[in-house]
Amino acid sequence: MIFETIIVSTDIDGVPHVTPFGIKYEGDLVIISPFKPSKTLSNILATQSATMNLTDDVRVFAGALTKRQSWTLLAASKIKGLRLENCLAHTELTLLEVREDVERPQLLMRQIETQRHAGFKGFNRAQAAVIELAVLTSRLHLLPPEKIHAELTYLQIAIDKTSGEHELEAWGWLMEKINQYYKENSV
Secondary structure (H helix, E strand, O other): EEEEEEEEEEOOOEEEEEEEEEEEEEEEEEOOOOOOOOHHHHHHHHHHHEEEEEEHHHHHHHHHHHOOOOOEEEEEOOOOEEEEEOOOEEEEEEEEEEEOOOOEEEEHHHHHEEEEEEEEEOOOOHHHHHHHHHHHHOOOOOOOOHHHHHHHHHHHHHHHOOOOOHHHHHHHHHHHHHHHHHHOOOO
């Protein structure tokens, strides 16, 4: 099972990188499998740490992919790193082991500290639609336009029926990025 989170890593100079990331659990370990090359991979290998942030603000997912920062970062408490200020919970992670792979190594991360900041109010279908569109947006170069269009048409139903202000804003950012990608790539 994959859980959608926001991973915050930093480079050796402390410059943050905020990215949506699907993680897995293996017992108490968090498994992060970034593609090679990636900023997340190089940052975690360099600093041996990251934070996993759980948020219901889908603008963070969309903003990370569209270069629109809709978040504030705070210092983590047990590791040298940063976390989202406005999140439901965050977990501070340290690198325990690397399982090498040509395309996507598995980073086995030990949970050092978990803090809960707000309660979960329930699921919103529009939030799920934005997260799914964020995943599709991150794979525009891998998926055929017909697949993107079909998925987008279906996801639009949840946006039309259940979205609030934050979901509409995030959806708009992602749609702008998709339209720009296809315009630049003549698809």
